[in-house]
Amino acid sequence: FPILCTYLAYGTNDVQREALWAISNATCDSHKLIIDPLVTKYKLTECMATYLRSRDSRHLKNTHLMVAIECIDNILECGNAHLVEGDNNPYLVSFEEDGLLDWLEEMQANDNLDDQIFEKVAGIVEKYWNGNDGSNDRLDSNDRLDYGLNNNQNTNDINQEMQNSYYRNNNNNNNSNHNTPQSN
16 A cells, blocks of 8 residues: 555556545445555555645546545544544544645635535535534444554554455355356
8 A cells, every 4th residue: 555655646647546546445445444554654645635736636537536535535534433532533633734624625615616526525624624523423432443553453464354354255246146046
């Protein structure tokens, strides 16, 4: 993942788009194991800001804007899942420091923005920065997500768990395909 973050920020246009898709897909994983290292260790928010600011966002295709916005939402939602009473989303500071909040606000002010993208951006800004603290979505301390990062679990262990999960899912899909009767 470190190379993907680097490619996102500094690659050629085609490579940046592919890195964005790969990173966004990783943030969709149901276990969310990779999000914390992406943000804290590999500086994803900084790389995302560099990518989005390196070009005029008006010239990004709506598809790529939506992928970036979905990735942003996935990261912030994961941060909310860490919350217990009184905690703040740990990723909000990174978003603010790296300029992604400013970018989201600029997108809201863009009169040429597609309505669907505008609604998604406005929803993110409202949910995470304008008083909707997600208190109904907060987890109590017994349900808090544990990525193992506080228990000295290293990135290799996380990557191994993700690979194991991928292979289990693929084996289950392959086995179910073999059990399906074939018609002649």
